Amino acid sequence: MRSAASTDRGETESDPLFGGVSGAYLGSMLVPPVIPLIERVGVTEAGTLYLALIGTVGLVTTVTGWVLSSRPPVAVTLGATRARWLPSAIAFAYAVIGFASLETTGVVGVLAFFLGLLAFLLGGAIAVMAQTRYTAAVTAGTEEVTRWRASWPESARRRRLYVGGAVVGVAAVGVAVGAVFDLALLQYTGQVLFPSGFVLLPTGGTRTAVATERGLEIRLPVARWFYAWNELESYDLDSESLVITRRWGSDLRFATADIDDVSLVEWTLAERLSDD
Numbered sequence: 381m382r383s384a385a386s387t388d389r390g391e392t393e394s395d396p397l398f399g400g401v402s403g404a405y406l407g408s409m410l411v412p413p414v415i416p417l418i419e420r421v422g423v424t425e426a427g428t429l430y431l432a433l434i435g436t437v438g439l440v441t442t443v444t445g446w447v448l449s450s451r452p453p454v455a456v457t458l459g460a461t462r463a464r465w466l467p468s469a470i471a472f473a474y475a476v477i478g479f480a481s482l483e484t485t486g487v488v489g490v491l492a493f494f495l496g497l498l499a500f501l502l503g504g505a506i507a508v509m510a511q512t513r514y515t516a517a518v519t520a521g522t523e524e525v526t527r528w529r530a531s532w533p534e535s536a537r538r539r540r541l542y543v544g545g546a547v548v549g550v551a552a553v554g555v556a557v558g559a560v561f562d563l564a565l566l567q568y569t570g571q572v573l574f575p576s577g578f579v580l581l582p583t584g585g586t587r588t589a590v591a592t593e594r595g596l597e598i599r600l601p602v603a604r605w606f607y608a609w610n611e612l613e614s615y616d617l618d619s620e621s622l623v624i625t626r627r628w629g630s631d632l633r634f635a636t637a638d639i640d641d642v643s644l645v646e647w648t649l650a651e652r653l654s655d656d
Contacts, residue, residue: 398509399449403441405467405502409474410440412492452513458506459514468503471496479568497572508603515597515606522592526648530638532585533621540585547577589634591648596624598632607632614654617646624649 411433418432448454458464478485478492485492532540551573558567588599595608613625622639624632639645649655 394449395452395455395513396445396449398452398455398506398513399445399447400441401502401505401509402448403444405471405499405506406444407437407440408495408499408502409471411437411495412478412488415488415491455510455513456517457514459510459512460518464507464510465503467506468500471499471503475500479565482564493568511606512604515604518594518606519590519592519597522594525591525593526641526644527588527590528634528639528641528645529586529588530622530634530636531587533633533635535620536633537585544577547573549577551577586638587634589632591645596632609652612653615649616655617642617649624653 414433414436415429418429423429423432475493475496478489478494478496482489482493531537551570554566554570555574556570558564558570590597590599595606596612598605598607607626611627613627615625616623617636619636622634622636622645626632636642
């Protein structure tokens with residue numbers, strides 16, 4: 381058995397990327413409520429107000445980034461729980477509230493909507509980075525049992541393609557209809573959904589799965605996910621696909637034809653999970 385890749389000690393001493401993204405998230409969320417405060421102290425000129433906002437975002441981003449960069453355990457702790465998705469959920473609600481208050485809040489509502497959407501994306505990035513850092517920490521030094529690299533099964537690829545295409549199509553129609561009939565809600569909703577559909581269109585989905593004594597790690601080009609064995613319920617293997625059922629969340633699916641040593645993979649899973 382081989383030893384799973386461990387996290388380099390030097391990399392755990394500082395994490396400027398996580399700190400910077402977290403700072404940008406917090407800065408984006410603080411801009412709309414800061415505007416009334418700045419205006420209340422007498423700053424009403426557009427240019428001065430703009431510089432004050434840029435300064436606020438820069439200060440919040442810098443301070444937050446500096447604080448979190450020197451505290452890698454924060455990201456690891458966040459990645460260990462589903463609370464890692466909370467920043468993204470809060471930002472989405474923030475954007476919805478901003479949109480709903482456009483008529484009464486004016487520019488503040490507009491900023492809350494668009495910066496809320498930006499913070500929503502940043503929150504998703506925070507969740508993925510936190511999960512990746514948690515995975516690196518929990519798998520460091522563990523013994524690797526086996527690994528395999530495989531894409532999505534053909535049936536799953538088709539479903540992703542159909543769903544992604546449908547989302548893109550509906551979003552495009554929504555934007556067009558909203559523009560023609562001046563329906564702002566429909567237009568903005570379509571603009572949000574349109575790029576979301578493209579996320580589903582790529583159907584390759586090649587991932588590397590690493591089975592260790594602690595659990596199963598899934599490695600993507602930009603992220604790592606870890607599932608302890610007690611989080612996985614069972615597996616099902618046939619000529620087309622290997623499906624690993626999770627106790628909570630979507631199943632893990634792999635194309636059987638892409639797996640080099642199917643027998644070893646099946647033995648590894650059979651030792652730890654039930655066979656459907």
